[in-house]
Amino acid sequence: MADKELRKVEDMTFREASVELENIVRSLEAGDLELEESLERYGRGVELMASLRSRLANAEQRVQELLDQAEATHETVDTVSAPSSAYLDE
Numbered sequence: 001m002a003d004k005e006l007r008k009v010e011d012m013t014f015r016e017a018s019v020e021l022e023n024i025v026r027s028l029e030a031g032d033l034e035l036e037e038s039l040e041r042y043g044r045g046v047e048l049m050a051s052l053r054s055r056l057a058n059a060e061q062r063v064q065e066l067l068d069q070a071e072a073t074h075e076t077v078d079t080v081s082a083p084s085s086a087y088l089d090e
Contacts, residue, residue, distance in 0.1 A: 006044065009051045021048040 009017060024045040028038060 009047055012051075014052065014055055017048050017052055021045055021052065024048070 007016075012020070024041045027033060028041060028045070033041065
C-alpha cells in the first residue's frame with residue numbers, strides 16, 4: 001500500500017470506500033504486516049470510516065427531508081365537511 005498511489009477518499013464512491021475499508025480490516029486482522037504498514041493502513045481506515053459515517057448521516061438526513069416533503073404534499077381528504085349521502089339509501 002505504501003508504494004501505490006492512494007485515491008482521495010472524497011473522490012471515491014461509497015462502495016469503493018467500503019470495499020477498501022473492508023480490505024484494510026482483513027489485512028490488519030491477518031497480522032502479517034509490519035508495524036509501519038499496519039499504522040499506515042489503520043490511519044487510512046480511520047479516514048475511510050469517517051467519510052462513510054458522514055455520507056450515511058447525509059443520506060439519512062436527505063431521506064428524512066424527502067419523507068417530510070412527501071407528507072407535506074400528501075393531501076388529506078376532509079370527510080367531515082363533505083355532503084351527506086345518507087339520502088341516497090332512502
